[in-house]
Every structure is written in structure tokens, then in C-alpha cells.
Amino acid sequence: MATNVTKEAAAGRSPEPVVRLNGVGKLYGNVRALRGIDLAVRPGQVTCVLGDNGAGKSTLIKIVSGLHQHDEGEFLVDGNPVRLSNPRDALNLGIATVYQDLATVPLMPVWRNFFLGSELTRGRWPVRRLDIERMKRITDEELSAMGIHLDDLDQPIGTLSGGQRQSVAIARAVYFGARVLILDEPTAALGVKQSGVVLKYIAAARERGLGVIFITHNPHHAYMVGDHFSVLRLGALELNAARADVTLEELTNHMAGGAELAALKHELAQVRGVDVEELPETVQTPSA
Structure with missing residues (x-):
């Protein structure tokens, strides 16, 4: 995938979107949570979705990740209209979401959390058992490929910093076949240094050819890694612009x-x- 993205970039063309929303809207009874949302998520690019509390970011995440269905407009994956019934449908299409709580078990080792719910086994029933060595090896290889180096994969994941835990979750999603990675406010509860760690691995995911949807309320973090910016306000698009067409000052102004x-x-x-x-x-x- 990354090779195709590179070829298209060299030819001066933007890769076709993996995910595209055209005029998408969402109603909850008489409340209109989203209206007229256009969004294109391309491989090898970071699309930043910004907005204050109540802007509609959570509703947008739920639609793209399969938790909710849209009521208006089109939701396209690889150019084909889709209506996702649940997150499993999204995963089957290569759309993975990393939420703020990360869905990890703090007291379990890093490698066990990496394969949580998808453990590898060996042998036949009734002597089937976990293939621990293989899971450790794959975890180490995948983390290293993302530039993440941990001294001890047996340490509880809860002992890692917030930035490191986010990075493990990103590497896990990549390994299990994500083509589009949705990151829900990954830097919201982190300090400056740990936020920098997460931004580094967002850029690494882009370099591996993934399309990244970076949900944030921090325009400075968005501008450091973003290729395209969509600012939501009261469920509608306040701004929809490529990086070349907007400055950090303008982005901050729209956000505020x-x-x-x-x-x-x-x-x-x-x-x-x-x-x-x-x-x-x-x-x-x-x-x-």
C-alpha cells in the first residue's frame, strides 16, 4: 500500500480516498447532530478533525467506526456505498478505532494486550495452548517496525506512559490490518513530551501508508502532523481545507x-x- 501511495505522489496525483463522506447527516430524534459533512480519508495522509465539546466529533467517529448509521448523505469505502451495522463491519473493511481508554488490561503484559481477544494458539484440542513465544516475537517485530522499542514485553502495560500505551495501540491496529486508523483525542490527557511521542507514531502510521483520522481539540497538535483539516462547529463544517491552504493562525481562529x-x-x-x-x-x- 505504501508503495502505491508513493507512486501516485510521484506522479503528482492524490491517492483515491479509502473512506469518503458526502453530505453526511445524523439525527437523534429531533436533534440534528451532524449535517452536510464532507470528508475524504486518503492512504498515506492524516486528516485532522477538530472541534470543541459538542461540535459533533464523537458522532462522526461513531458513524465511521460502525457504532451508528448515518441518516443523510453517502458513506463510501473504496468508492462503494456502505451502511455499517457494527464495529466488526468496519474492521472487516480495514477501519480501526483507537479510543482514549485504549481497551487495555493494565495488569497484563504488553504482548498479551497486543493480542487481546485475538490470541495465537498451537496444538490441538484438548491440549491447545497459547503460543506465547510467537506472540512475543510478533509484538516485538511490529513495535520495532513502528519505531517503538521496549526493554521488557512482559511488563504490565499499565506501567507504560500514556504516550507509549497509545503507540502500542496504534501498532496493534496496523498489525491487524487497519487501512484507516481513527484516533480519538489521543493526546487529550497527555503532557507535552508524551503528546510528542504519540504525534511521532501518527506520522509513522502515515509513512506506512495508512489513512489516519486524528480527532483533536488542539490545533497545534493537528498542524504538526496534519495533511487536511476539517473543523466542526455545532454539527457542521466550519472549515474544510488542505494544509497548503490554511495557516496555524487561521486554523486556531476557526477552532476557537x-x-x-x-x-x-x-x-x-x-x-x-x-x-x-x-x-x-x-x-x-x-x-x-
Whole structure:
């Protein structure tokens, strides 16, 4: 896959999207959670989906990962319309999701968590047993391929840092056949250093040819690794732009809500003791 992506890039063409949403909407009774969402996830690219709490990021994740079905628009995988009934359908199409809680067992070893629910065995019933050596070897090889080097695969995964646990989850998804990797706020609860670790492995997943959907509320993290940016506000697209068409300042402005910030600055100007001239100017850019 990575080779095909490289060939298309060399020819000056963008690879065809693995996942594409056209005008997707979602209703919960009379509440419209999403409307008119367009999204294209291409192999070898990181698509960043940004938005504040309540913007619609979680609903979007649930649709792409198979937890919920869309009510409006088209959901295409490899150019074919799909309606996913559950996360297993998504996995069968190569769409894997890494949630914030990571679904790991803290007291189990790293290698056991890597194969959790998909353990390798050897021998025949009734003497079938876990193939521990093979699972350890594969875990070590896959982590090394992602640039992750752990001294002891037998250590409980709970003893790893948050960034390392996220990285193991990413490597696991890659090994089990992910073509599109959805990362749900992977840096939200991490400090600067550990966030850097996760961003490094997001870039590594891109280099291996995966299409990555990076869900975040941090425009600085998004801009460090993103190739395309989609900003959600109240269930609709506030911005939909390639990296070449948006600056970090513009992205931050859309994320924060430029109009709201301008109104707030005007209100603060009426308060004694607040020097609004020292506040940053908002950037007015058209929504895509």
C-alpha cells in the first residue's frame, strides 16, 4: 500500500480516498447532530478533525467506526456505498478505532494486550495452548517496525506512559490490518513530551501508508502532523481545507470561533482595567 501511495505522489496525483463522506447527516430524534459533512480519508495522509465539546466529533467517529448509521448523505469505502451495522463491519473493511481508554488490561503484559481477544494458539484440542513465544516475537517485530522499542514485553502495560500505551495501540491496529486508523483525542490527557511521542507514531502510521483520522481539540497538535483539516462547529463544517491552504493562525481562529472571539473582545473593551489592545487579533477567513 505504501508503495502505491508513493507512486501516485510521484506522479503528482492524490491517492483515491479509502473512506469518503458526502453530505453526511445524523439525527437523534429531533436533534440534528451532524449535517452536510464532507470528508475524504486518503492512504498515506492524516486528516485532522477538530472541534470543541459538542461540535459533533464523537458522532462522526461513531458513524465511521460502525457504532451508528448515518441518516443523510453517502458513506463510501473504496468508492462503494456502505451502511455499517457494527464495529466488526468496519474492521472487516480495514477501519480501526483507537479510543482514549485504549481497551487495555493494565495488569497484563504488553504482548498479551497486543493480542487481546485475538490470541495465537498451537496444538490441538484438548491440549491447545497459547503460543506465547510467537506472540512475543510478533509484538516485538511490529513495535520495532513502528519505531517503538521496549526493554521488557512482559511488563504490565499499565506501567507504560500514556504516550507509549497509545503507540502500542496504534501498532496493534496496523498489525491487524487497519487501512484507516481513527484516533480519538489521543493526546487529550497527555503532557507535552508524551503528546510528542504519540504525534511521532501518527506520522509513522502515515509513512506506512495508512489513512489516519486524528480527532483533536488542539490545533497545534493537528498542524504538526496534519495533511487536511476539517473543523466542526455545532454539527457542521466550519472549515474544510488542505494544509497548503490554511495557516496555524487561521486554523486556531476557526477552532476557537473567530466571530465569538471578536464579540468577546468588544465586550471586554467595555470593562475597566482590561486592555483589549494587548489581546490577539482574530483572523477573518472564509469557511470552505
